[in-house]
Amino acid sequence: MKVVVCVKQTPSTTATISVKNGAVSWEDPGGKPNVVNPWDEYAIEEAIRFKENRGASDAVALCVGDPSSDEALKTCLAMGCTEAVLVSDPALLGSDTLGTARTLAAAIKKIGDVQVALFGRQAIDGDSGHTPVQVARVLGWTPLTYVSAIESVDGGSITVHRLTDDGKETVTAKLPVVISVVKEINEPRYPSFMGIRKASKAVIPNWSAGDIGASPAAAKADWSNVYAIPPREGEIEMIAGDTVEEQARNLVNKLFEEKVI
Amino acid sequence: MSGVWVYVENRDGAISAISREALGAARQVADGLGQPLTALVLGKGVGPVCAAAFDLGADAVIGADDATLADGRLEAHGPLVVKLAKERQPAVILFGASTRGRDLAAWTAADLDTGAVADAIDIKVEGGVVKATRPVYTGKLLCDAYVTGTPQVVTLRGRAFAQAAATGKTGTPEMVAAAVAEDAIPTKITAFEGKGGKVSLTDAGKIVSGGRGVGGPEGFEPLRELADVLGAALGASRATVDAGWIPYEHQVGQTGKTVAPDLYIAAGISGAIQHQAGMRSSKVIVAINKDPDAPIFKLARYGIVGDLFKVVPALTAEFKKRLS
Numbered sequence: 001m002k003v004v005v006c007v008k009q010t011p012s013t014t015a016t017i018s019v020k021n022g023a024v025s026w027e028d029p030g031g032k033p034n035v036v037n038p039w040d041e042y043a044i045e046e047a048i049r050f051k052e053n054r055g056a057s058d059a060v061a062l063c064v065g066d067p068s069s070d071e072a073l074k075t076c077l078a079m080g081c082t083e084a085v086l087v088s089d090p091a092l093l094g095s096d097t098l099g100t101a102r103t104l105a106a107a108i109k110k111i112g113d114v115q116v117a118l119f120g121r122q123a124i125d126g127d128s129g130h131t132p133v134q135v136a137r138v139l140g141w142t143p144l145t146y147v148s149a150i151e152s153v154d155g156g157s158i159t160v161h162r163l164t165d166d167g168k169e170t171v172t173a174k175l176p177v178v179i180s181v182v183k184e185i186n187e188p189r190y191p192s193f194m195g196i197r198k199a200s201k202a203v204i205p206n207w208s209a210g211d212i213g214a215s216p217a218a219a220k221a222d223w224s225n226v227y228a229i230p231p232r233e234g235e236i237e238m239i240a241g242d243t244v245e246e247q248a249r250n251l252v253n254k255l256f257e258e259k260v261i
Numbered sequence: 262m263s264g265v266w267v268y269v270e271n272r273d274g275a276i277s278a279i280s281r282e283a284l285g286a287a288r289q290v291a292d293g294l295g296q297p298l299t300a301l302v303l304g305k306g307v308g309p310v311c312a313a314a315f316d317l318g319a320d321a322v323i324g325a326d327d328a329t330l331a332d333g334r335l336e337a338h339g340p341l342v343v344k345l346a347k348e349r350q351p352a353v354i355l356f357g358a359s360t361r362g363r364d365l366a367a368w369t370a371a372d373l374d375t376g377a378v379a380d381a382i383d384i385k386v387e388g389g390v391v392k393a394t395r396p397v398y399t400g401k402l403l404c405d406a407y408v409t410g411t412p413q414v415v416t417l418r419g420r421a422f423a424q425a426a427a428t429g430k431t432g433t434p435e436m437v438a439a440a441v442a443e444d445a446i447p448t449k450i451t452a453f454e455g456k457g458g459k460v461s462l463t464d465a466g467k468i469v470s471g472g473r474g475v476g477g478p479e480g481f482e483p484l485r486e487l488a489d490v491l492g493a494a495l496g497a498s499r500a501t502v503d504a505g506w507i508p509y510e511h512q513v514g515q516t517g518k519t520v521a522p523d524l525y526i527a528a529g530i531s532g533a534i535q536h537q538a539g540m541r542s543s544k545v546i547v548a549i550n551k552d553p554d555a556p557i558f559k560l561a562r563y564g565i566v567g568d569l570f571k572v573v574p575a576l577t578a579e580f581k582k583r584l585s
């Protein structure tokens with residue numbers, strides 16, 4: 001059995017992001033502009049642990065993105081994934097989460113012999129968190145989202161803990177499953193020196209839409225109107241006073257006036 | 262294709278806060294489109310929730326009362342929402358952007374082959390279409406998005422919309438059966454530990470939040486006291502969580518919780534861009550920091566330059582006086 005971990009390359013968390021005429025661009029002076037989506041690091045770690053501790057034969061990192069996403073996949077290999085696959089095709093540009101989910105599902109089928117597909121809870125660019133459930137629907141697998149611990153995997157069934165807005169659940173499901181993980185699940189490892197060397201030499205297969213039999217469908221949502229956040233209204237008011245007690249009184253007065261208390 | 266639906270989250274016969282807000286927003290969408298508003302109330306012991314949905318402005322309620330629906334399982338709720346939508350063809354389906362609402366929206370949109378817009382913070386009806394404003398790039402940019410397929414599936418961020426007001430209206434829900442029998446549901450929940458009435462950070466109206474400036478785990482004590490006086494939740498920057506001073510569930514920011522309280526008091530927090538990503542939509546931000554150049558002051562409405570160990574206890578004392 002193989003596990004697949006779906007990884008997106010996103011702008012770094014420190015990147016400054018700007019929009020000009022609807023086109024989004026970013027830069028990160030002093031840092032790397034693109035990174036592995038931070039939430040996906042936990043999924044990568046869990047995929048590697050499936051290979052180390054739960055008898056998975058391979059931990060395959062899978063990404064749909066432009067050719068530069070090779071970088072994210074090399075990070076996965078450096079951490080300890082055994083294989084990486086990039087699906088990159090201009091025909092897939094501009095798809096929505098459902099389109100991406102269909103592509104990921106087709107690639108997972110082509111990889112074959114997969115019982116568990118791991119995901120991050122959401123991507124820090126699109127911020128929807130819809131992809132894991134949608135991949136599960138396309139594959140007909142059971143989605144287990146917001147997973148904070150994998151308790152056991154045996155006899156074709158899996159037991160996990162989920163952290164939802166309501167509380168913590170222990171859930172058992174039959175394999176195959178799609179899992180999205182939250183930060184509580186583990187502490188992602190750093191790439192090893194050997195891993196980095198191996199990854200730098202790796203040639204990552206690049207599948208086209210045709211290779212996996214994915215037919216690009218028109219997106220069913222329009223996100224094109226992206227714009228900068230208008231600056232917060234009003235200037236900051238510094239609260240003065242001869243003593244801290246007076247400062248505190250002045251601030252509390254203001255907060256009562258604002259009716260937030 | 263007609264009608265606006267809103268999914269009303271409930272557990273143990275109680276309606277969740279995010280669904281009161283969703284009902285309020287949904288009413289506006291329904292009025293904007295000139296179409297009726299239907300509430301979906303799926304669960305176990307849903308009688309009081311159906312009544313609440315009418316009271317909070319729904320024109321009609323579709324209810325389902327079944328043991329399989331009690332614990333909010335996606336594999337029980339998803340198929341029922343999809344089945345009903347296929348039969349009755351609503352134009353719009355709205356969910357709260359809770360963990361459950363997001364999963365259900367994704368499920369519903371996938372099965373109905375339509376688009377879904379996540380996490381709206383504002384909503385307008387324009388030319389018969391629901392336009393949702395939502396943060397993208399973790400709140401670094403905004404986007405006016407809309408669904409081009411049908412139905413239009415949208416989730417609504419918590420605390421971004423006012424709760425629906427009580428109307429006093431009553432009505433009789435239309436009760437339907439569950440779509441999937443227990444045997445056909447692939448998941449079993451064997452244990453559940455609820456939050457037990459604790460104010461969660463994401464629902465909180467007021468938050469007192471501490472950063473590396475608190476100096477250590479015990480440095481959160483004065484903030485806790487202030488939070489207690491205000492009935493506020495306790496937040497934290499990642500630096501303090503990474504240092505092990507406070508559990509991760511308190512972390513606000515890009516890799517923590519996204520919050521939008523009426524009042525956010527940041528003490529000893531520099532205001533890194535990743536922290537801002539989680540709290541910038543707070544209504545009134547107060548910054549307490551000894552460094553007058555800390556970036557948090559660029560975002561705050563009110564600022565005090567000073568030592569938090571002096572300022573915070575003074576605030577606690579003043580609030581105690583005024584609130585008693």
Ligand SMILES: Cc1cc2nc3c(=O)[nH]c(=O)nc-3n(C[C@H](O)[C@H](O)[C@H](O)COP(=O)(O)OP(=O)(O)OC[C@H]3O[C@@H](n4cnc5c(N)ncnc54)[C@H](O)[C@@H]3O)c2cc1C
Nearest residue numbers: 472473474498499500514515516517529530531536551569
């Ligand atoms: C991938 C990634 C994700 C991240 N996600 C998050 C996230 O979700 N949330 C988050 O918060 N951060 C996040 N960060 C970290 C972020 O970049 C900052 O490191 C962090 O927010 C800094 O925390 P801080 O403000 O508490 O600490 P500092 O930046 O060290 O600031 C401490 C502040 O306290 C002030 N101070 C010190 N003593 C006192 C005193 N006695 N009285 C008053 N003021 C005092 C100082 O002047 C200073 O401004 C992330 C970083 C990365 C790389």
Ligand SMILES: Nc1ncnc2c1ncn2[C@@H]1O[C@H](COP(=O)(O)O)[C@@H](O)[C@H]1O
Nearest residue numbers: 006007064119120122123128129130131
């Ligand atoms: N283009 C992609 N390639 C691979 N995995 C992806 C892609 N987009 C999203 N994912 C996965 O789906 C999760 C949720 O993403 P999203 O639904 O876009 O917020 C991410 O954390 C990834 O694990």
